Amino acid sequence: MVKSAFITGAADGIGAGLARQLSSLGYAVTLADINTAGAHAIAQEITMTTQGAQTLALHCDVINEASQNKAFQAHIQRFGTLNVVILNAGIMESGDLFDSSSNTWQRSLQVNLSGVLYGVRIAVQSMKALGTTQGGVIMPVASAGGIYPIPMGPVYSAAKGGVVMLTQSLGRNLMKNYGIRIVALCPEYVDTALVRGVREQQGAAAADALLRPVKGKLLTVEQVANVGVELVQNADQVVGKCVLVLSTGEVMIPDWPRLQNLNLRPSPPPFTASSTTTKSTYEVPRVLSNQARKIIVTRLSPNFREATQIVTFPLPQIPEGCVLIKNLYCGINASDVNFTSGKYQRGGGPSEPPFDAGFEACGIVVGEGTGQKTLSIGQPVATMQYGGFSEYSIVPAKQCLPMRRAAPAVLALLTSGLTASISLEHTARLKSGEIVLVTAAAGGTGQFFVQLAKAKGAHVIATCGSNEKGQFLKSLGADRVINYKTESLKTVLKNEYPQGVNLVCELVGGEMFSTCLNALAPGGRLLIIGAVSQYSTGWKPSTHVGLPEKLLVRSASLLGFFLPMYAVHFKRHLAQLLDAVEGGKLHVELDPSNFVGLEAVFDAVKHLQRGQSMGKVYVTLDPAVSVAETGRGSGGVASRL
Template sequence: MSGPMWAKSAQKAFLFSLVSSRLRGTDSLSGLLPVPRRPIIDMSYSAHFIDFKGSSIASRMKKVVVNKLSPKFREAASVQTVPVPTPADADLLVRNRFVGINASDINYSAGRYDPTVQPPFDAGFEGIGEVVGLGLTASSRFTMGDTVAYFSSGAFAEYSVVPAKESVPVPSAKPEFLTLLVSGATAYIALKRLGDLAKGETVLVTAAAGGTGQFAVQFAKQAGCHVIGTCSSNEKAAFLKSIGCDRPINYKAEDLAKTLKTEYPEGIDVVYESVGGSTLELAVNCLAKKGRLIVIGFISGYQSASGIPKFRGATLPVKLLQKSASIRGFFLPHFISDYKEALTQMMQMFATGKLMCEVDYGDLAQEGRFVGLESVFRAVDYMYAGKNLGKVVVEVAPPSNSSSKL
């Protein structure tokens, strides 16, 4: 998720009112990924269809709550045990199987999205899991056992109440689907709308082996471009090669500025930039004539007090003018009209093996795989240490073995 000022209202307006209303029913996405349907037996509105015959829902659950505003996630949040919530008429109760870790979890815990929201508030943005309860209105489109993915505040929990209209039906609880909702969509739309990619152009992707960078590499390559990707290890460089990156650059082993100047003396046509600070300065200096630099975030500053990395931009107007170049900011909620097409295309590519969605479960982390809500803190640290390859996810719970007949 890009950008430091994701307003809560923008969240609500952004993904789910769009996705559910346009992608459900007879939409081509539903046809591509059919979900087996089962009849609802319990028609008791007052029970909200929660876990028919009470077979598998616990009375209490764990969730991550922000108790104080701070960009230091461990300082800001804690795991609390609370009653499992009851879904309202138009809601789903989702037993989370996986939750996604985003760079902007730090921005959220620091109170940068909506200054009017004060602690305590629930943390986390993305989840995928099984519908185990729902309201009467919600039952017109979902039923028990459906698998859904969603992007909504409060995802770092064992159970989440999510409005049915803000839920995306998916065929299984694979965390790969989480990678498409925001990370994939950001890369797809930003490059299509702001990149103006042309076959044969040179594209630079910073943090290329990360959650959104992996998609920018693949989409630029599919457009017929020569793709350069920055990364921090030889393992990541090998991964980038495997998804089509022409020139991975391990900036810990090579001088990035020198390499770009030597190997690409004519400059870079398009830069997909998410790091900020000195990396952004270098990207500006490397732009070709009529080059386009797309800013989708600046993670290098998120853990600072301001959330913004230092940038020496005094000569920026001159540099842009001399090259007829441009810097373009990308904020996903401003492009909701493009979302349906983006998600549909990515789902089709993933289903046909034309798009790789790399997920990092933390198997190589010092304390092992990220399992259980307590692992959220390790997962955030792991990502900010630059150790992840692909999208970082936490396995909240094992697959359900419910004996419910619904």
């Protein structure tokens, strides 16, 4: 029998978007709405644009249980099944809650909460009657306003909060008793008639105030519908969850605060840890462990697993001016094996084991020493210092980078994002209109070179090793993508760019370096970021015959770049990168692999060194973290951000 979906509020916005998406996946779709004409219009559009589409448009007033029941029965009579129910109908409140002459706020409560309660009741009863409850999905469309308060819409927020609690309360029992999965979709502000109506009905000032928390950025209907469809298809993973879609495109599963003591006594002693839930969704423990684990380098070798081991160490007293950080995530970099090889200098001398491994991490402040007034307990922070592969770190407060939340995407902006941003501005001095070649372009660092060079007006050529990575690079704006496994880079550059390229952002080394060197235009620059192809074998000194002569006749330059030498620029460039991400101008691709726990660092390093990654590789250090973030390659809904 045909799979079918019943959707309320389907005449516009998210409901219409979900109807289009599900229809394209082969679902027969009922579009139920009080705006019958609008529902018919969307149904007709779907029928005309989707081959074999089956649709039914119905009048439905969700605050009238009889009206909803009639619509459900019409759906069942038409299609004979009921696999998915999406309760999307909603309205923003109008009127003043404290105006005794008006009760318009009550309709917001009825539509946004009572209408959902009716819908869930009828959906469960109908699925039970059909005998097809196993695998059924109910998805109320709530709102971020059901998780965070909306001062300008207290009744709307209260109603959506009721939907959130309803979903959490029903999740386990519906699954256990009937095999029905329920999950709430909670987007931040979406570009729909409901949100646009605030500006039209209440004025620009009210609309601006409403959108100020998201800096005016609206999600598109397509973004939210995409997440909704993934939830339907992966409902087993999110039973009873409330999935938050942020204006940045990030997808999160909030971890709800637990009970904590209210202490109104004077401030505690300097070394403190409180039970505080942060925006990173991690709860600061009441009692801190007195020991932790970390990865240290015990012998010099390019083989990371052979060079390192996990050790347990006692947590010392926190020094003055420092903070104790619970690391939730750590980033993996190609140069991790350079570090274990002893190629980098520490403290002005050669690296001699044992020493701590890892360059970057993000987490939350869980303790502090005396004299520290910069950061508060529970503050999400990022760090860029040796020892990132550790469950806890003690860091001078002034060296921490405060963040809005501790999340994997933050890691991508540290070593990788800062390398691209700072080197293009301060070392390569990229100009608009130049031709830029980026090697290993689909990696954690390459993705930022591509996007930032495009943003500066460059023509970007990007190399990669698979068609999937090629499609990803095209989506980032690359003008020419070269899959070196199916095309000759040397031939393409010679035939399509006979005048040469102005700038090469080189991350591969070896033969790739030679090819790029020969492709430089007069006055061209070759920016050496790394040599990932040589790291796993120890990065032996290279010899390039005729190098001085080639540079001479082209008036070309070789430019080296080592990120730690540019620490003075970190905060400014990181702020620029964060603004670009939040403004939708910069995409952060996370590698879809799921590495969890300190032990997973070994496999994560191996994964990157084998050239299997696409986007930033990272490890979730604490398996208890409940976070979800999707990247283009993530496939389904993962508990990561």
